[in-house]
Amino acid sequence: MIKPIRIYDHDQMFITIDRWLVRKLIQLTCSWQISNPVLTEILQIVYGMFYLLPILLGLFLLRKKRYVAMDFSVFIVIYGFYLSYLGYFIWPGIGPRFTLHNFETINQDLPGLFLYKLSSEIVNSGESIPAGTPNPAEVVQRDIFPSGHTMITLIVMYLSFRLKSRSRFFFIPIGTLLIFSTVYLWYHM
Numbered sequence: 001m002i003k004p005i006r007i008y009d010h011d012q013m014f015i016t017i018d019r020w021l022v023r024k025l026i027q028l029t030c031s032w033q034i035s036n037p038v039l040t041e042i043l044q045i046v047y048g049m050f051y052l053l054p055i056l057l058g059l060f061l062l063r064k065k066r067y068v069a070m071d072f073s074v075f076i077v078i079y080g081f082y083l084s085y086l087g088y089f090i091w092p093g094i095g096p097r098f099t100l101h102n103f104e105t106i107n108q109d110l111p112g113l114f115l116y117k118l119s120s121e122i123v124n125s126g127e128s129i130p131a132g133t134p135n136p137a138e139v140v141q142r143d144i145f146p147s148g149h150t151m152i153t154l155i156v157m158y159l160s161f162r163l164k165s166r167s168r169f170f171f172i173p174i175g176t177l178l179i180f181s182t183v184y185l186w187y188h189m
Helices: 011-022 026-034 037-048 052-063 067-090 103-109 116-126 148-162 168-184
Strands: none
Touching: 037 116, 037 168, 052 067, 052 148, 052 168, 067 148, 103 116, 148 168
């Protein structure tokens, strides 16, 4: 829906803003200086856990019979998804996998171990680019700003902390790794 409505991608604007804010792209320095197959593997698995985080928060709250907190959390998470989707329509972009790096050589540039390739292919298929897709930059989802992964993960981390749930001891480290993985794996800048 986004590409027919918003013809132009805003990746160059995101790159310019990022360079202005940081003076250099965090993306390039992080990935090239600490790139490691074990780290790549772990971060791709953590990145794939994204959709489980709000569900796990809900299950933790239900287990403790905190129904009002559960309702509040569901509302806030859904609201976060709506805000991120609105951002995709306003500022469409395809991300650094296509604009700063060669999408075709990602598996060589960021090698994993066992599950990385399969996991990244699942992510790519979810973004309308199954293996062998010609011109993947033309068909990929325009969904890099705001990062839904980062937004929802921060919401889950915040809610687990604000609601004084013991689950925060799980969500804060996993959420931090997930947010880092969005940059390390070149999904976002």
